[in-house]
Amino acid sequence: MGVLDRFSNIVDFHRGDSSKLKKMRKKQLQTVEIKVKMDCEGCERKVRRSVEGMKGITQIEIEPKKHKLTVSGYVDPEKVLHRVLHRTGKKAEFWPYVPYDVVDHPYAPGAYDKKAPAGFVRNDYDHHHQGTQLARATSTEVKYYTTFSDENPNACVLM
Known part of the structure; x- marks a missing residue:
């Protein structure tokens, strides 16, 4: 495993993107759940587009009936919440519910x-x-x- 890591660092170094990759590696894979009110398909599309362009996101799941947005990836939860708030203009908060x-x-x-x-x-x-x-x-x-x-x-x- 150490050889593969060294090889990937050499390859990335030649591309010039090694600093970005190292920052991404430091972040842990997280699942962020956010409550956002979605009334129609337009709201759902707006919420999806607000987080689609973020770096580090691997998966986006939207459940409009529950008013729930689930984002998985190498992201900071606070940044995801701030981005949803800023881009949609809707009230959003971390998912406050448990079974x-x-x-x-x-x-x-x-x-x-x-x-x-x-x-x-x-x-x-x-x-x-x-x-x-x-x-x-x-x-x-x-x-x-x-x-x-x-x-x-x-x-x-x-x-």
């Missing part, structure tokens, strides 16, 4: 989003305090729980 089975409490107020595609909820991993808040019960809930508990000797039993 609902990954989240502990998918229907909690912070995670549930009506605008999310089917089977997805908002990615709420950054807000760790919400998980601890959901685990705690309020004093009223504790009172009701212990009133009908089998572990409480003075509990009320309904039959």
Whole structure:
């Protein structure tokens, strides 16, 4: 493998593009998912053309029903997002959703989003305090729980 790398550097050196290739090698292969509102085929075409000319992109996938743009390649995610924002003039953000089975409490107020595609909820991993808040019960809930508990000797039993 070392011989092939040296040979490719020699060949690229003679072409004069070695600095560009070295910059491309330093970037890692990434998949960038962006949420952009697309209403029609024209919007879809506009979003595709905004990223088509970028160096390092190997694949572009657009899902207009989910309002999702997926770009794979040796690119910087921030640059891709900035390019989509600048070229389309549309509001764009990194894909904020994850599958609902990954989240502990998918229907909690912070995670549930009506605008999310089917089977997805908002990615709420950054807000760790919400998980601890959901685990705690309020004093009223504790009172009701212990009133009908089998572990409480003075509990009320309904039959």
